[in-house]
Amino acid sequence: MQEDHPRTPSDEVIAGQAVYNRLVLAGYDQFVLGLSCRLLWRCPKRHMLANYDRNVGARHLEFGTGTGYFLDRCHFPARRPELTLVDLNPTVLRVSAARVARYEPAVVQADVLQPLPFDEGKLKTGHYDSVGANFLLHCLPGGWQEKGEVLANAVAALRPGGRVFGSTILSSGVDVSAPARRLMTVYNARGIFHNTDDDLTGLRWQLDKRFTDIRVTVRGCVALFEATNPAPDPTAAPGG
Ligand SMILES: C[S@@+](CC[C@H](N)C(=O)[O-])C[C@H]1O[C@@H](n2cnc3c(N)ncnc32)[C@H](O)[C@@H]1O
Numbered sequence: 001m002q003e004d005h006p007r008t009p010s011d012e013v014i015a016g017q018a019v020y021n022r023l024v025l026a027g028y029d030q031f032v033l034g035l036s037c038r039l040l041w042r043c044p045k046r047h048m049l050a051n052y053d054r055n056v057g058a059r060h061l062e063f064g065t066g067t068g069y070f071l072d073r074c075h076f077p078a079r080r081p082e083l084t085l086v087d088l089n090p091t092v093l094r095v096s097a098a099r100v101a102r103y104e105p106a107v108v109q110a111d112v113l114q115p116l117p118f119d120e121g122k123l124k125t126g127h128y129d130s131v132g133a134n135f136l137l138h139c140l141p142g143g144w145q146e147k148g149e150v151l152a153n154a155v156a157a158l159r160p161g162g163r164v165f166g167s168t169i170l171s172s173g174v175d176v177s178a179p180a181r182r183l184m185t186v187y188n189a190r191g192i193f194h195n196t197d198d199d200l201t202g203l204r205w206q207l208d209k210r211f212t213d214i215r216v217t218v219r220g221c222v223a224l225f226e227a228t229n230p231a232p233d234p235t236a237a238p239g240g
Contacts (some may be wrong), residue, residue: 009088009111012141015191017089028067032135034173040180041169042220048167049073050132055165055226057129061157062086063112063150063166064136068096071132076103084123086110112150113140116157128157133166137203138195144202148209155210156224160231164211166225169193173200176221 010152020028033045052074059082062071071083083105087093093107106122118125131154137147156163171184181219187193200216203223207214211227218224 009114010141011111011177012191012194013088013111016139016141017087017092017196019190019192020089020092022091022095025067025092029069036183037222040177040183040194041222042175042177043167043222045069045192047217047219047222047224049173051134051165051167051224051226052132055130055163056081056132057163058082059127059129059159059210061123061131061154062096063131063133063153064139065092065096066135067092068099070134071100071103072098084108084128086112086116086123088112112136112153113142113146114149116153120158123157125156126159128162129159130163130165131157133164134168135169137166137168138170138193138198141194143192144206145201147198148206151206151210155229158229160229162229163226164229165224165226167222168198168203169195170198170200170203170218170221170223171195172198174218174221174223 038044049070052070056076058076058078060065061084063083063086065087069073081103083100083103085093085105086095086108088109088111093109096131097105097107108122110116116123133150137150140147164183184193188196200223204216207225207227216223216225
């Protein structure tokens with residue numbers, strides 16, 4: 001697969017997505033979305049699916065697609081939604097695109113921490129009804145300022161009134177059980193997670209900066225979020 005994004009991601013960014021090979025993806029739905037979500041993160045996947053069903057639009061852009069489980073199961077408000085998948089990992093893109101092949105998705109290989117290649121044809125600005133970013137932010141290196149670039153990409157992609165939604169595993173400001181804390185520590189040491197500084201206040205801060213109608217629901221150590229891209233203020237001075 002040809003890379004759609006020219007900039008070379010950092011070693012940490014590469015490590016955060018490299019773990020998702022075919023073997024890991026084959027067990028992902030059962031072990032991560034099934035067992036870990038319920039027993040360790042204490043947020044059963046039905047809550048994430050409900051978040052998709054509440055927010056997914058007819059023109060949907062998905063960041064960090066994984067196996068495509070939620071895109072496969074959620075209810076789009078159109079029979080033939082326009083679906084675009086963005087991920088840095090080409091295996092992930094192949095697997096998730098095959099799973100939702102019935103929607104004929106467009107695929108873009110890109111690092112969501114960097115400005116997305118909107119000017120190169122496959123991605124449009126101000127176009128999408130929804131952007132999904134589920135279980136993505138805790139995989140990305142950096143603090144909230146850096147992770148906020150993902151939300152800035154969502155703002156650029158969304159039409160006014162469009163919705164961003166998803167979930168992320170936090171390490172502070174939420175209730176983390178002892179076994180969850182142990183696994184989080186291992187994943188952070190291996191570069192699979194980067195969430196040692198991820199707190200609820202920081203997530204809310206990044207959402208507040210850009211969106212309205214923000215709803216953040218905490219279940220276990222998972223924050224589920226959903227928010228609206230505001231329409232530009234017609235009375236605002238140009239450039240202001
Ligand atoms: C934990 S999986 C989540 C998959 C799916 N969204 C879900 O909820 O099951 C994280 C996904 O983000 C992708 N990813 C990690 N870092 C990325 C980056 N910097 N840019 C784009 N995708 C990235 C991984 O390849 C993987 O598909």
